Amino acid sequence: MEEDDLSPSAIQEIERGASEQLAGWAGRVAEYFKSKTAEVKELLITLAGTAESMGQRDLRYSAQFGEFTRQLEAIADLEDLGQVRTALVQKAADLKGCLDRMAAENREAVVQRKANVSQYESRLKEAETLVGKDGLTGLFNRRGMEQRIEAAIADKKPFCVVMLDLNRFKQVNDTHGHQVGDSLLTQFAQELSSNIRSADLAGRWGGDEFVLLFACDMEGARAQIERIEKWVFGEYSLPLGTGREPLKLEVRASVGVGEWRRGETSAQVIERADRDMYQKKKLAHKQHA
DSSP states (O other): OOGGGOOHHHHHHHHHHHHHHHHHHHHHHHHHHHHHHHHHHHHHHHHHHHHHHHHHHOGGGHHHHHHHHHHHHHHHTOOOHHHHHHHHHHHHHHHHHHHHHHHHHHHHHHHHHHHHHHHHHHHHHHHHHHHTBOTTTOSBOHHHHHHHHHHHHHHTOOOEEEEEEETTHHHHHHHHOHHHHHHHHHHHHHHHHHTSOTTOEEEEEETTEEEEEESSOHHHHHHHHHHHHHHTSEEEEEOOOTTSOOEEEEEOEEEEEEEOOTTOOHHHHHHHHHHHHHHHHHHHHHHHO
């Protein structure tokens, strides 16, 4: 059919149909972009809420995050998707920069906290060491030795506890004074620690009593006790003050030993060694009576 053959009414009908189709298409396009705009607005509002929440958690950046929140909410009101995209990209970059600075500062803070913790741990270990040492002799004190005996039990390897009590120490204090007595204890402790193996430990139990922890069975402990009686017991030279000759004193000790038995507590093995030591001490008193 030629165009000239169309009647005016037919042309109007075609134009009306085309207009309806164009209107329908335009409506669908408008709805599509409207839905996309709503999605973008929802995304921006979510980002704004996230920024605000992060700002509340880190007060140092609360002002910056608050500004991000306001800017993102303003972007959500834009109708031009091109403007929305441009503004959103810029604000996302700004937000990332702020987050990177926070992360860097947090890493620095973590490093500093680790350094502080390490320093505190060192101080704690020093304090624990001081608490576990005898102030006069420098040996482990009673508490320190008890802890190490407990550790030996946990290790479940053979060990022996040896108790030593200096003979007639009270007479030294009463006759020559506590300063001389302290000098005797200090020298005896030095000789004792110098004549045990590196695997063994020496401590001052209290007063004139000392304790040894031998990492061996009873046979090995008796061999070590013989070594101590030979090299530690004997004559000591104790200073009496300026212008006075040092006091020469023969030093002996009563020695008791207990070998740890599986299932036994630290108190039980210490008690057996202590009981053995006092029996030796009674025998020494009888011999010198």
